[in-house]
Amino acid sequence: MTCRSSIVQFRVISLCVRLAQQSAVAATQIENTHGLLLTAADFDLSDVLSFLNAVELASQLTSAPGGFKLLKQERITPILIGVLAFISSGQLPGRADDAELVMAAPFVGPALVGFFGKARCIDFLFFFFCFFLLIFFI
Amino acid sequence: MRASTNASGASTAMQSLVPVPLDILFACLGSDSERIVEVACEVSHLLTQLLPFESVVLQYKDYATAGLQHPLEAVRALALNVFDKGMDNDENALDLLVLGRPGVYYLLVADVRTQVQSGLFTVVLHSLADESTIVASQAANLIIKACNRANGLVALLQPEHVNLLLSLKER
Numbered sequence: 438m439t440c441r442s443s444i445v446q447f448r449v450i451s452l453c454v455r456l457a458q459q460s461a462v463a464a465t466q467i468e469n470t471h472g473l474l475l476t477a478a479d480f481d482l483s484d485v486l487s488f489l490n491a492v493e494l495a496s497q498l499t500s501a502p503g504g505f506k507l508l509k510q511e512r513i514t515p516i517l518i519g520v521l522a523f524i525s526s527g528q529l530p531g532r533a534d535d536a537e538l539v540m541a542a543p544f545v546g547p548a549l550v551g552f553f554g555k556a557r558c559i560d561f562l563f564f565f566f567c568f569f570l571l572i573f574f575i
Numbered sequence: 576m577r578a579s580t581n582a583s584g585a586s587t588a589m590q591s592l593v594p595v596p597l598d599i600l601f602a603c604l605g606s607d608s609e610r611i612v613e614v615a616c617e618v619s620h621l622l623t624q625l626l627p628f629e630s631v632v633l634q635y636k637d638y639a640t641a642g643l644q645h646p647l648e649a650v651r652a653l654a655l656n657v658f659d660k661g662m663d664n665d666e667n668a669l670d671l672l673v674l675g676r677p678g679v680y681y682l683l684v685a686d687v688r689t690q691v692q693s694g695l696f697t698v699v700l701h702s703l704a705d706e707s708t709i710v711a712s713q714a715a716n717l718i719i720k721a722c723n724r725a726n727g728l729v730a731l732l733q734p735e736h737v738n739l740l741l742s743l744k745e746r
Binding site: 445446448449450451452453455456459462463466467470472473 | 703704711715718719722723728729731732737740741743744745
């Protein structure tokens with residue numbers, strides 16, 4: 438009667454994101470219970486659907502009080518910036534799943550841009566812009 | 576007018592049925608015949624609406640637990656639906672689900688962590704892993720409703736429940 442683990446994983450995270458969206462108190466309480474909300478480990482580049490799910494939930498989390506701060510604390514935004522930068526520059530990190538990421542780039546790229554748009558994180562977009570320029574000139 | 580009369584008649588008829596031992600009806604939910612289970616499910620749905628949520632949890636807790644773990648999606652959805660209605664209508668619903676008894680939670684919040692759990696809330700949390708998206712979604716909505724109650728989030732974030740959620744997330 439149970440279903441695939443990655444689906445359950447995102448159901449639990451989705452529940453916690455919905456709860457965190459309800460109030461600042463709820464967000465703080467859930468945040469203090471480490472591991473229930475998104476963590477860096479939930480962004481699995483070897484599974485594109487999982488990765489897209491995680492990005493979608495990260496987008497939803499930014500609308501929760503202190504959600505973006507939490508993403509920064511969990512070192513999630515640097516991961517997303519890195520992936521977006523590599524997709525944009527065409528230079529992917531030396532990983533076993535690079536080929537999958539190249540194929541998934543048309544889906545992952547817009548999802549990441551959408552995330553940063555929702556998060557309205559100008560400082561991170563600026564960082565990304567500078568990073569892209571650096572790679573371009575190198 | 577006619578519909579209203581019919582509805583009133585149906586309600587009266589159901590109220591007169593309530594004294595019938597519900598154990599027998601709920602036991603039919605465990606039948607091998609899918610058709611019997613379906614009919615029992617429909618009738619149970621109607622009858623449980625007439626019962627106070629407290630008596631569903633206190634008298635028929637075993638059936639409620641079995642219903643949440645039933646192989647048929649319709650029965651699992653029925654059990655969650657009963658809890659959902661209870662959460663809407665009974666102010667002690669959270670206590671009943673988490674502790675298995677009414678009116679204690681608000682008085683003894685500090686001691687709750689050490690008390691024995693009713694198990695029903697734990698089974699609802701397990702339903703997040705249900706193979707049916709509908710049932711899992713119902714469970715999530717029920718948990719959100721429970722957390723909107725006073726101390727609901729405290730109940731969810733008890734170590735036992737957090738460990739269960741983490742094990743579901745990370746298995």
